[in-house]
Amino acid sequence: MATKFIVSRYNSETDAKPYFQDFFLDIPKGATLLDCLNLIKWQQDGTLTFRMSCRSAICGSCAMRVNGHARLACKTQAVDVVMDGAVKIEPLGNMKTIKDLAVDLEPFWASLEKIKPWLQPDEGEHYEKERLQSHDDQMKIDHASTCILCASCFSDCNALEVDSKFLGPATLAKGQRFVYDTRDAETESRLDYLSRLHGMWDCTHCAECSTRCPTDAKPLDRIKELRTAAMVHGFTNNNGARHVLGFRESVGGFKGIGGGGLLNENYLPVRSVGFNLDGIFSLIPVGFRMFIRRKNPSLIPHMIEKIGEVRKMFRRFDEYRKE
Ligand code: SF4
Numbered sequence: 001m002a003t004k005f006i007v008s009r010y011n012s013e014t015d016a017k018p019y020f021q022d023f024f025l026d027i028p029k030g031a032t033l034l035d036c037l038n039l040i041k042w043q044q045d046g047t048l049t050f051r052m053s054c055r056s057a058i059c060g061s062c063a064m065r066v067n068g069h070a071r072l073a074c075k076t077q078a079v080d081v082v083m084d085g086a087v088k089i090e091p092l093g094n095m096k097t098i099k100d101l102a103v104d105l106e107p108f109w110a111s112l113e114k115i116k117p118w119l120q121p122d123e124g125e126h127y128e129k130e131r132l133q134s135h136d137d138q139m140k141i142d143h144a145s146t147c148i149l150c151a152s153c154f155s156d157c158n159a160l161e162v163d164s165k166f167l168g169p170a171t172l173a174k175g176q177r178f179v180y181d182t183r184d185a186e187t188e189s190r191l192d193y194l195s196r197l198h199g200m201w202d203c204t205h206c207a208e209c210s211t212r213c214p215t216d217a218k219p220l221d222r223i224k225e226l227r228t229a230a231m232v233h234g235f236t237n238n239n240g241a242r243h244v245l246g247f248r249e250s251v252g253g254f255k256g257i258g259g260g261g262l263l264n265e266n267y268l269p270v271r272s273v274g275f276n277l278d279g280i281f282s283l284i285p286v287g288f289r290m291f292i293r294r295k296n297p298s299l300i301p302h303m304i305e306k307i308g309e310v311r312k313m314f315r316r317f318d319e320y321r322k323e
């Protein structure tokens with residue numbers, strides 16, 4: 001039986017808005033989604049527009065939304081995405097559509113360019129020969145190096161949907177690749193930039209990027225590594241880093257004081273914005289709304305049973321970090 005391909009169509013020069021067009025095709029055995037789109041284009045409608053190049057999941061051109069989520073069409077077996085006899089195909093999200101399934105990738109490239117995605121060696125050094133990396137050093141950047149710049153993560157990132165200035169998952173993964181590269185001399189300036197507003201701390205941990213990523217780049221894991229590097233290098237003067245420190249202090253205690261084993265929801269927001277008047281004033285509206293709806297947390301911090309076990313765990317972790 002023929003499968004229904006529900007394809008988003010749009011021509012930015014002539015159409016007011018996108019619309020769906022149905023195509024019917026018998027999926028040949030072993031055909032990828034890209035193979036099917038090519039058959040539709042060659043046999044049914046030559047004007048259907050989409051990007052492709054390698055057909056081997058290497059170039060990153062054929063990313064599109066399939067049944068609502070970004071995927072590489074050439075890496076997707078068509079039969080695997082058919083639901084109730086149909087498959088819905090749309091352009092990537094978080095970018096404007098130019099024609100049918102082809103989007104304007106400019107915001108994706110612009111974000112990437114901001115972090116200077118190339119190796120910046122020490123200008124004062126004279127390197128006589130190629131600098132080889134040890135196996136262990138290469139492993140630190142191996143995952144991020146597999147990124148094929150397909151923009152699937154950029155398309156499905158929830159944080160980007162509400163903040164178009166957010167650097168986005170691929171850019172942050174690329175940032176990790178250079179921060180952890182032992183040949184790069186700009187670790188500090190890179191971490192400084194990546195720690196700012198719209199950077200690594202604005203990720204909401206939804207994990208869509210890693211779920212959609214067709215390679216081992218898995219941006220959310222790289223973002224976590226970036227955050228670790230930022231904390232270790234002392235880039236803690238921002239809401240995100242303070243939030244992490246506040247969480248740790250609230251649950252595990254700080255220099256032997258506090259730490260009831262549970263999150264102190266009165267302490268955490270104040271610690272996150274920093275102990276300053278502007279920050280504290282910015283919390284008043286939400287605090288007031290919580291108070292009206294009786295959702296404000298108790299002013300007396302909770303203390304769990306066996307708090308000693310929690311503190312022991314944190315002490316062990318601190319010792320481990322020192323080692
Ligand atoms: S985990 Fe962070 S970067 Fe990844 S998609 Fe979600 S918000 Fe975006």
Ligand code: SF4
Pocket residue numbers: 146147148149150151152153154169170173209212213214215217218219
């Ligand atoms: S990180 Fe993954 S999903 Fe994002 S651009 Fe690179 S390969 Fe594509």
Ligand code: FES
Pocket residue numbers: 051052053054055056057058059060061062063072073074075
């Ligand atoms: S055509 Fe190159 S990744 Fe699909």
